[in-house]
Amino acid sequence: MNLTPLIICQSQHQLEKGLYIKKILPNHVDIKCFNFIPSNSQSKKSFSIVKSSKELIGDINYYDRFIFFSITPSKELFNIIQAIRKSGKHIIVIQETHQLSMSNGTINSIMMSPDLIIAASDAEKEFMIQNKLFRKNTIISSGWIFQKKFHEFIHKEITINEGKNFNNYVLVILSAPQIITSSSSETYQKRREILEWVQKNNPNTKVIIKLHPLEDRQKFINFNNIQNNSL
Numbered sequence: 001m002n003l004t005p006l007i008i009c010q011s012q013h014q015l016e017k018g019l020y021i022k023k024i025l026p027n028h029v030d031i032k033c034f035n036f037i038p039s040n041s042q043s044k045k046s047f048s049i050v051k052s053s054k055e056l057i058g059d060i061n062y063y064d065r066f067i068f069f070s071i072t073p074s075k076e077l078f079n080i081i082q083a084i085r086k087s088g089k090h091i092i093v094i095q096e097t098h099q100l101s102m103s104n105g106t107i108n109s110i111m112m113s114p115d116l117i118i119a120a121s122d123a124e125k126e127f128m129i130q131n132k133l134f135r136k137n138t139i140i141s142s143g144w145i146f147q148k149k150f151h152e153f154i155h156k157e158i159t160i161n162e163g164k165n166f167n168n169y170v171l172v173i174l175s176a177p178q179i180i181t182s183s184s185s186e187t188y189q190k191r192r193e194i195l196e197w198v199q200k201n202n203p204n205t206k207v208i209i210k211l212h213p214l215e216d217r218q219k220f221i222n223f224n225n226i227q228n229n230s231l
Contacts, residue, residue, distance in 0.1 A: 003064035007031045014069040020150050057083040069096040070109040095120040100127040170202050173210045
């Protein structure tokens with residue numbers, strides 16, 4: 001019996017990548033969203049939502065491979081990884097960003113060793129091997145998956161489902177805050193100053209913010225609400 005692979009998404013960014021992979025793979029793939037509430041821009045027929053690690057663990061027997069974009073230490077995720085290990089199934093991580101190249105050789109998105117890592121590039125693969133971060137025979141590179149066709153797919157999905165016109169928008173892409181990477185100089189206050197500068201210098205545009213893939217969106221929203229209320 002051939003079981004279905006499962007993609008586990010832990011953020012909106014990961015869901016977008018998961019939906020693209022589901023589209024380009026020849027065989028059926030399931031997607032489950034864990035620990036976040038997806039936006040309304042994607043059809044919920046394409047994925048399901050699990051509200052707890054117990055719910056996800058209960059579905060393990062239906063799958064033979066579990067695909068993540070990040071595996072970072074948390075009690076719930078550790079329980080999921082442990083259950084997958086006990087079941088004898090395989091854990092695959094698709095590197096979501098060129099993190100080693102962009103973060104001076106540090107990586108915080110893969111903190112538990114998977115059975116297979118699909119690196120973002122040959123350079124990322126070499127960084128991992130040279131720094132002995134993971135076993136050499138567990139790392140492969142087939143080139144960056146999320147290039148032009150991925151962005152065309154996402155743009156099409158958003159346009160169809162939300163009817164958005166992206167004229168007069170400014171996109172601000174934020175890096176990892178200190179709550180994720182302790183060495184980061186990107187505090188919430190500095191972010192606020194950057195966003196105020198962007199808005200001031202682009203008065204007739206709407207600012208779209210892209211947070212770090214592992215960031216808790218609600219914490220960022222709560223900070224901005226507190227700051228606005230104190231003005």
